[in-house]
Amino acid sequence: MLKDKKIGLISLGCDKNRVDSERALAIIGDNAVLVNDINEANVVVINTCAFLESARAEAVETVFEVNSLRGNGNLEKIVVTGCLPEKFISDIFDEFIEVDAFLGINDYDLLMTAIEETYKGNRVNFVGKNKKVIKKERIMTTPCHYSYLKIADGCNNKCTYCLIPKIRGKYVSTPIEELVAETKELGDLKELILVAQDVTRYGEDLYGEKKLVELIRALSQLDNVEGIRLLYCYPDAITNELINEIKTNPKVLKYVDIPLQHSENAVLKRMNRRGTREEYLALIAKLREEIPSISIRSTFITGFPGETEEDFSGLVNFIKDAKLSNAGFFAYSREEFTPAYKLPNQIEESVKQARLEKLYSVQKEISKENLQKLVGTTIEVVCDGIDYEKQSFYGRHYGFAPDIDGKVYFTYDGTIAQGESYSVYVEEADEYDLHGRAQDEFAE
Numbered sequence: 001m002l003k004d005k006k007i008g009l010i011s012l013g014c015d016k017n018r019v020d021s022e023r024a025l026a027i028i029g030d031n032a033v034l035v036n037d038i039n040e041a042n043v044v045v046i047n048t049c050a051f052l053e054s055a056r057a058e059a060v061e062t063v064f065e066v067n068s069l070r071g072n073g074n075l076e077k078i079v080v081t082g083c084l085p086e087k088f089i090s091d092i093f094d095e096f097i098e099v100d101a102f103l104g105i106n107d108y109d110l111l112m113t114a115i116e117e118t119y120k121g122n123r124v125n126f127v128g129k130n131k132k133v134i135k136k137e138r139i140m141t142t143p144c145h146y147s148y149l150k151i152a153d154g155c156n157n158k159c160t161y162c163l164i165p166k167i168r169g170k171y172v173s174t175p176i177e178e179l180v181a182e183t184k185e186l187g188d189l190k191e192l193i194l195v196a197q198d199v200t201r202y203g204e205d206l207y208g209e210k211k212l213v214e215l216i217r218a219l220s221q222l223d224n225v226e227g228i229r230l231l232y233c234y235p236d237a238i239t240n241e242l243i244n245e246i247k248t249n250p251k252v253l254k255y256v257d258i259p260l261q262h263s264e265n266a267v268l269k270r271m272n273r274r275g276t277r278e279e280y281l282a283l284i285a286k287l288r289e290e291i292p293s294i295s296i297r298s299t300f301i302t303g304f305p306g307e308t309e310e311d312f313s314g315l316v317n318f319i320k321d322a323k324l325s326n327a328g329f330f331a332y333s334r335e336e337f338t339p340a341y342k343l344p345n346q347i348e349e350s351v352k353q354a355r356l357e358k359l360y361s362v363q364k365e366i367s368k369e370n371l372q373k374l375v376g377t378t379i380e381v382v383c384d385g386i387d388y389e390k391q392s393f394y395g396r397h398y399g400f401a402p403d404i405d406g407k408v409y410f411t412y413d414g415t416i417a418q419g420e421s422y423s424v425y426v427e428e429a430d431e432y433d434l435h436g437r438a439q440d441e442f443a444e
Contacts, residue, residue: 001116006033006074008041010066011141012059013049015195017082019150021047022138024081024108029139031112039069043077043115048084051163052333059084067098077101077118081108087167089127105168106130136182143384145190145419146402151179151215152196157234159261160272160339161304161332164197171198173206176215183222190382190419191253192219193229193401200237210237213245220251229401231257235283236274247291253398255295256287263318264311267304270343277318284322295399297326302359303352304332305343312355319362325370326405329359364431371429378439381408381424383416393438395422406432
């Protein structure tokens with residue numbers, strides 16, 4: 001019934017959502033005509049995020065934008081999947097009449113069945129109907145030389161500001177053998193990026209102990225994987241064993257993303273975050289001592305309930321002291337169904353935004369200072385593509401993760417191949433990016 005239908009997909013949210021979307025694309029591709037242009041689509045699937053109010057607003061806006069295409073002669077059905085219906089289906093099913101079918105975070109195997117039902121004239125709520133995800137194949141949406149590998153879902157950390165446990169449930173690791181098998185099917189990769197809400201707790205639920213290092217070693221044995229990047233390593237679970245693995249394993253990129261979220265002990269306690277300012281600074285110092293070339297990224301929340309001017313000044317000073325390679329900042333979003341929602345001394349939005357701008361301005365100078373040290377040196381850069389507006393190739397060295405960090409823009413007189421490594425002489429640095437010229441294909 002659906003084999004001649006044209007179906008497109010819009011993926012919103014994080015890289016973990018991207019992996020879910022890639023699985024959904026594989027399901028669509030096996031059963032219908034997959035299209036890149038939603039203007040051509042008879043059915044549009046929107047995979048949503050609901051982590052923050054802004055993400056939910058983006059999801060709703062996207063539905064309205066897609067719904068406006070119904071008069072173009074092609075669009076017939078809209079399907080919403082992922083976090084938004086998983087958590088809020090009881091609130092949105094009756095009111096969100098623009099949507100023909102809803103599925104949750106584990107319901108992608110029922111996607112085509114849901115679409116078939118809509119063509120019978122039914123509005124469909126399949127949220128929570130699927131008991132076990134069967135489909136593991138993916139159609140990659142990243143450039144072919146790098147891919148994300150979601151090693152676990154859910155979270156047990158119970159940070160007081162976070163909706164993820166309410167949406168995704170408890171931490172559930174994917175067995176090592178399944179992850180190895182999945183990775184083998186991804187093709188030749190310059191970079192395999194491990195993601196989960198917390199990668200450092202991988203395996204606790206399955207094996208009774210942390211098994212991230214064992215997983216890294218198993219993936220390192222694969223001939224199709226050249227490099228492995230770690231995102232979302234919680235500070236309290238970064239063990240000496242893990243540090244040594246990053247240090248000694250030639251396939252592990254000398255890069256680590258550690259979501260610290262704040263620096264001041266009173267705020268960290270209200271957030272239900274493990275660790276203290278002193279422990280965080282000690283961890284950063286230890287990583288740099290053990291791995292001098294390491295690039296450390298983090299994220300921070302400002303405007304959390306009860307964050308005083310003194311707390312904020314402490315956070316600013318922490319950022320200045322830590323001198324992280326990269327950092328992202330967010331204004332606290334008050335989310336219903338989280339413990340922090342009921343905390344006293346909520347911060348005014350104007351104050352949150354002013355503090356957010358201050359943090360970005362401080363980190364901008366630190367980033368520029370860090371990158372300036374690379375001017376006049378030659379670095380290995382993997383080409384990600386061409387920026388036609390800048391009339392330049394662009395790529396990343398090991399210190400830049402895709403999408404969240406900077407880029408290396410470079411010129412080259414010869415032919416460039418996406419996914420290949422080049423020796424780039426750095427001529428200039430700004431707050432986030434490097435600029436230079438490629439000298440030759442990188443020779444190991």
